[in-house]
Every structure is written in structure tokens, then in C-alpha cells.
Amino acid sequence: MNKKLKQDIEDLIKEFPSLDRKIVTPSGVFIYGKLQVKTPEDNIIWGNFDVKIYISNNYPRELPKIYDLSNITPKTTERHIGVNGGCCLAPPAEEFIILGHQYSLIDFINKLVIPFFATQILYNLGKGWHNGEYSHYGKGLLEYYSEKTSLKSKELVINLLNILTGKIKIGRNDDCFCGSNLKYKKCHLNIIDIFKFVPREVFVKDLIAINCL
Amino acid sequence: MRDISFKNERVKLDVLLANIAESIQLDNTRKERMESAYSAIETLLNEDESFFKDVDFEIYPQGSVKIGTTIKPMKDNEFDLDIVVQIVDFENSYDSEEIYNQLKRVLLSSRYKDKVVTKNRCIRIDYAGDFHMDILPGVQVYTDDKNKIVVPDKKLETWTPSNPRGYAEWFLDKSNKVIEPILEKAFSMEALEMEEFAKKKPLKRTVQLLKLYRDEYFKNDLENATSSIILTTIAGELYNSESSIYDSMENILNNIDLYINNNEAKIVNPVNPDENFTDKWIEEPNLKFHFIKFVQYAKELWMRLKEDNGVQTEITLKSLFSENAYQVGLESFDNFISKSEKIYEQDFTNLEQLATTSSPTHKPYMFDNE
Numbered sequence: 343m344n345k346k347l348k349q350d351i352e353d354l355i356k357e358f359p360s361l362d363r364k365i366v367t368p369s370g371v372f373i374y375g376k377l378q379v380k381t382p383e384d385n386i387i388w389g390n391f392d393v394k395i396y397i398s399n400n401y402p403r404e405l406p407k408i409y410d411l412s413n414i415t416p417k418t419t420e421r422h423i424g425v426n427g428g429c430c431l432a433p434p435a436e437e438f439i440i441l442g443h444q445y446s447l448i449d450f451i452n453k454l455v456i457p458f459f460a461t462q463i464l465y466n467l468g469k470g471w472h473n474g475e476y477s478h479y480g481k482g483l484l485e486y487y488s489e490k491t492s493l494k495s496k497e498l499v500i501n502l503l504n505i506l507t508g509k510i511k512i513g514r515n516d517d518c519f520c521g522s523n524l525k526y527k528k529c530h531l532n533i534i535d536i537f538k539f540v541p542r543e544v545f546v547k548d549l550i551a552i553n554c555l
Numbered sequence: 556m557r558d559i560s561f562k563n564e565r566v567k568l569d570v571l572l573a574n575i576a577e578s579i580q581l582d583n584t585r586k587e588r589m590e591s592a593y594s595a596i597e598t599l600l601n602e603d604e605s606f607f608k609d610v611d612f613e614i615y616p617q618g619s620v621k622i623g624t625t626i627k628p629m630k631d632n633e634f635d636l637d638i639v640v641q642i643v644d645f646e647n648s649y650d651s652e653e654i655y656n657q658l659k660r661v662l663l664s665s666r667y668k669d670k671v672v673t674k675n676r677c678i679r680i681d682y683a684g685d686f687h688m689d690i691l692p693g694v695q696v697y698t699d700d701k702n703k704i705v706v707p708d709k710k711l712e713t714w715t716p717s718n719p720r721g722y723a724e725w726f727l728d729k730s731n732k733v734i735e736p737i738l739e740k741a742f743s744m745e746a747l748e749m750e751e752f753a754k755k756k757p758l759k760r761t762v763q764l765l766k767l768y769r770d771e772y773f774k775n776d777l778e779n780a781t782s783s784i785i786l787t788t789i790a791g792e793l794y795n796s797e798s799s800i801y802d803s804m805e806n807i808l809n810n811i812d813l814y815i816n817n818n819e820a821k822i823v824n825p826v827n828p829d830e831n832f833t834d835k836w837i838e839e840p841n842l843k844f845h846f847i848k849f850v851q852y853a854k855e856l857w858m859r860l861k862e863d864n865g866v867q868t869e870i871t872l873k874s875l876f877s878e879n880a881y882q883v884g885l886e887s888f889d890n891f892i893s894k895s896e897k898i899y900e901q902d903f904t905n906l907e908q909l910a911t912t913s914s915p916t917h918k919p920y921m922f923d924n925e
Contacts, residue, residue, distance in 0.1 A: 381905035388906055389746040413743035422919035430919050440912055453912060458919060460910035466560075466744055467899060472910040474918045482920035 343371065347401050354447040361395070370398035377451070379459045388463045389414050393455075394427070397447065403541050405437055406450050408458075415462045419478055423462075431458045433476065433486040435548065438540040480551035487548075491533050493520055500552060502530070506537060506545040559740045561895040565801065566741050568860065568868070570752070570891060572800045573738060575876055575884030576763040577752040581625035581634055585686060589620065589636045592688055596680075599665055600640065606657040611643040617691070617719035622726045623755060624762040624787060629770050634686040637677075639719055641704055644694045651707030651714045654692045662690075675709050693717060702826070721826035726791045730758040734796045747895060752887065757803045758794045762787050764804065764876070771877045772849055779845040785822050785832050789814065792825065801860065808854045815847075 343366065351371060355361055361375035373395040379388045394409040409427035410417075417423050422430040431437055431454045441449050461472045476482035487499045501519045504510040512519060518529035537545075559566060581589075597614050600607045618637030619625045628634060640658060642649075658678055662671050672679040677691040693704035694714070702721035705714035738753035765786045773780035790803075793810045797803040815822075820843060824830035836843040859871045873881045 379906075379909065381909055383905045384902075386901075386905070413740065414746055416744075432918060433920055457910050457912045460906055461919070463746060464903065464906060464910055466746065467903070469903065469907075471918070472907055473912070476918050476920035478920060486918075486920070 343399060344401075347371065347397060347399065350401075350447040351397070354451070357448050358451065361393075370396055370401070372396055377455065377459065379456060379463060389459065391459055395447075402445060403543075405434060406447065408450075408455050410459070410462075414466070421462065421465070422475065422478075429455075429458055431455070433483055433548070434544045435537060435540045436486065436490075438544070439536060443539045480555045483548050484552050484555060487552075490536070491530065493530075496552065496555065500549065502534070503545050503549040503552065506534065506540075507542055507549060559737055559744055561741055561745060561892065563741075565799065566737055567892065568801055569738055569799045571868075571872070571884060571888045572764065573752045573755070573760055574887040574891070575872070575880055576626075576755070576760045576767070576800075578883040578887060579627045579767055579880050580763060581620065581627075585634060586620075588682075589634075589686060589688070592680075592682060592686075593636065593638060596638070596688070596690065600661060603661050607661065613641050615639055615641070615720060617723055619783070619787075621723045622730075622787075623759045624766070626763050626766045626770070629774070633684075636686055636688045637691065637719075638688060639691045639693050639704070641693050641695055641701075644696065645698060647696070649694065651705075652709070652712070654694060655707045655709065658690065658692045676706050676715075691717075691719070693719075716827055716829065718824065718826045722824065725825050726758075726787065729791045729794050730756045732794075732796045733757055733798060735798050737799045740798075745895065745898065747898070750891065752891070757797055757800045758790065760800045761794070761803045761807065762790045764800070765790060765807075767877075767880060768853060768875050769849065771875065771880075772852065773845075776845075779842060781842070781846045781849060782832065785846075788822050788825065788832060792822075805857055808850060808857055811850050812847075 351364070351373070354373070355364070358375070358377065360377065361373050363374040365372040365374075375393065377391045377393050379391070380386065381388065390412070391414060392411040394411055395406055396409070397406045398404045408429045408431070410423055410429055411427050415421055415423055417425050417427060424430075432440070437454060438445075440453050445453075457473075464470075464472045476485045484496060484499055487502060488494060491499075491502060493499050493502060498520055501510070505512055505519070512526055514525070514527040514531065516526050518524050518526045518531075520530055522529050561567065561570065593614075593616065600612070600614065615621075616636065616638050618635070620636050625634065642654060655678070659671070659673065662668065662678060662680065667680050670681045670683070672681055672687075674689070677689040680688045680690070682688070691706055693706045695701055695704050697703045700721075702718050702724070704717055704719075706717045707713075708715045733756050736757055739749065742749045742753060766783055769781055769783075769786060789811060790807050793807045793814060794803060795806055797806055820833065820836065821831055822833045824832065833843070836846075853875065856871050856875050859867055869881070876884075
């Protein structure tokens, strides 16, 4: 277990004492317990989720995974939850962007997990997807990148990912790959900046998924 | 069923059925008094200076209180708690009359002496106006199965085999085979705290409702009423893990004919096949005839509940369970439904705030390998 992982787990358990079981394995750590969705303004408890969190030894470069073991949500693709309770919080690149550089496990819970559970509860109450949703698998990733970078076609998104994985190099003064007639430094170079703290492996994986479409 | 919530008509029907059953069952205060009485008898036997001091015995409840299928008795009758006093006797040292008499001795020399009523197999203690406790003395004679007992039968002057604990285990096991009970699921999905009426599993509720229907149907014709043990056993035999009270009852009613025909019109104790609960049907064929009509009528009425029509539902349920039981159940039902609807009227702004993150492109999607 690396030092940051150890510290972050300690901090996490202190902040969320209901996450009360920890199992250390050679590949990573499992944490079990409960997470409550409560609105502090009115003290309403909207749900108490039984959860499992897996944090690999490659944390934080590899994202933690959260599993919803409760009965509150159906475990279906439609709900973005796998049969084993695995929650698809957002496209991985977006998870890194929301978490920010050098995130902690507490950040993971507060910035990603609790909002996800809150949207699930809102969905149960008939309010639809509060933040909207992407389609599943590669299609969803394509939608995500398109929306994030205003690139309208699959080919352009693939171009983007090739740049992000380092497969293609493009100079600051070259014409931007998106066909806008602007120089790269005045066009998509800035947009790509938002992905700067996302590990390269994420783009490699996403590229494979989108190529399969 | 796609959307399991308290807005769904089928779920609502089960809420109503559960509330009708809940309103006619043994209430908690009386149950607590029964538990005290039970402990007191246990203490009494443990303190006996002669017979019970020298034997290996245990006490346990049986019957509808044990399996959770109690209903309010009709008219002036009282609730009934059945218990067994089981003595281990592998050497056949005692005869049936003796065990019975020893129990009688202890009770008659206690403060219960004026409440004691002797019956054919058991001894009754009458807690007047509240409930009565039927104590069945039994002896375990088989070393391999501590559920198989023999009980004294005064009329026959002999022992008859019985297996009340085995029966209770059989029934509870069937009840626990339920798959995803819809009431429990609805509470989870709506993130509401589970209420009492939803805690009892569908098979138990079905048996309660069958008994309630039996009381209503035979109210002017008591001699022909089908016994509770027959109703309970058929329900248990035919139950097939249904998730709702409605489906469980529908399945049982639809399959009774087949079951009766396949079993030579006999309904035997599933844990003691030599015990035939329908032996009276041979001497009195009327009983079987009435039972068949009783089932037929229920089937017709139960089908009508499928039509989600408020007026029709009310008429049907009143015919089945009596106006009174329906009204009391309906009142609890209404209270609960309006409570559950209130959560939809709640202000969600704070929850929506919690759900919103820093990023407009934060949306759930589904990745492959999970």
C-alpha cells in the first residue's frame, strides 16, 4: 500500500465512520460500510446505502470503484449500475476532471459518489436524471468527448484521442485538426488543457472503445 | 413488474390486503401478555418438586402464534396460544395418562387452579376475557428426530403421533422461500422506513386472509366451516414463492382442485403423512362439498380484483372479508398512502443541490467490464 493510499484511507474512515470494515489484499484495499445521503439544510435522510469501495494500489492514478450493495436502486444498465452493484459515475476522464489534481478519497465520496446516489434517489422519485445521462459504453464516450470539446464527428474525436495519447503530434502553429482554419494554439490546444491531469491510460482505453463503434 | 412503487396499482392492492390482515391479527399488547403467561408456566414447571424435576423437558410454542397466521376469533371466542411441553422418554417409562395427569397436578396446585379446563389432548388455562393457553404434553420417543413426539389422547386412551415443531418449521420454510417480496422492495425503492404491515411475508398474509374469508363465508353455517389446519396446509403446499399476497392467493385458489384430485381428496400433515387432516370428510362428505364451493366463490371474487376499479375492489373485498375488516384495513391503508405520497410533494431543492456537481458534463454512463 503506498503512503498516500494509507493516509487517505485513514482520513476517509475518520470522516465517514460508517465505513467500518477494511480488507487489505495484495492488489488493493476493499472498504465496506454504509453511506448516508442526507441534506444538511433540512436534516432529511434520503437513503442509507450499503457500499463496497475498491481502491487499487495504483491509486490515485487508477480511480476507486464504488459498488452499491443496497436495495435502493435496481442493478441495471439503464440505471448505470452493474449486476454486482458497480456504479458508473461518469466517463473516467470526467471523473478525474471533477476530482481535480491530487484528489483524496474524501473528494471521491463527496464530489462523485454522494451526487451519484442523490441522482439515483431523484430518479426513484420520478424526477428523471438530474444531470442528464450519456448512452452506454463507446457511444456514451463519444457523446462525452463531443460535448466536452465541441467536436462533431467520430473521426475528429479519434483525432483528439490520438493527440491525447501521444500517438499524433501537432505543433502550436499548425492548423487545428478540427478544420476550423484557426491555428491549433488558438483553437483546440486550450480545450485539451482541461484533460491535463487525466492519466494517459484513460485515453488509450476510451480510444479502443470508440474505435469499436 | 417494472415500476415497483406505491403509485403502482398492484403494489397498492397488496398494501390494502396487508393492512386488512394486519388489522385482524393478534395485537402486540396481547401478544406480550401471552409471552408473560408463557414464561410463568415455564417457571412453574421448572420449580416443580417432583415429576418435572426428574425429567428432561422443554417448552415451545406451536400453532398460529408460532407461525404468524393469527386472526381475531369470531364473536365471543378468545385468542388462543398453543404450547407444547415435551418430555424426553426413550425408555418408555411413562404411559400417556400419567404425563397428562402430572401436568394437571402442577397446574391445579398453582395459582391457575381455577382457570384450568381439561381437554382431550391438552390442558387449557383460561385467562378469562383475554386469551386461553392450550398446553399439550408430549413425549419424544425417537432418538433421531426431536420433533417427532407422541401425545396422550384421553378418548382413545393411547398415544397418537404428532409433530407440531416440524409442521411449524415446514410452514416457515415455505414462507421464507418468497422471492423479492414486492412490499419490501417498494419500501427500499422509495427509501422509506419499512412499516409493520409490510414485514410479514406473503404466504403468512395469504393464510390469514383465507381464514378471515372462511369466517365470513361460514358465519351462519359454522358446522361446515373448513378447519384452519386444512387451509394452512393447502396454502403451504401450493405456495410457489410468489412475491405478492395477490399472486400467492391467486395461485393457491387456482390449484386447489388439482391438488385435491391428485391426493385422493386427502390433505395430510406434510411432516407426518399418517395424520389425515381431512379424515372428517369421509364421515361427513358435506364438509368436502362446502369446501369446494368455498374455494369456487373465492376464485371468482379474486379474479375481479385484477380490474383496477375502485368501486369493484371495495365490493369484492367486503364480500370476501366482511365490511368491518375491510373498513379497518382501508383506514390504515389510506393513512399510509397519503404519508407515502407526501414524499413526492416534498421540496427536493436541497437534494437536487446535492446531486449537482461542479461540472455540466458529469453524467453517469456505463462502461464495459463491470
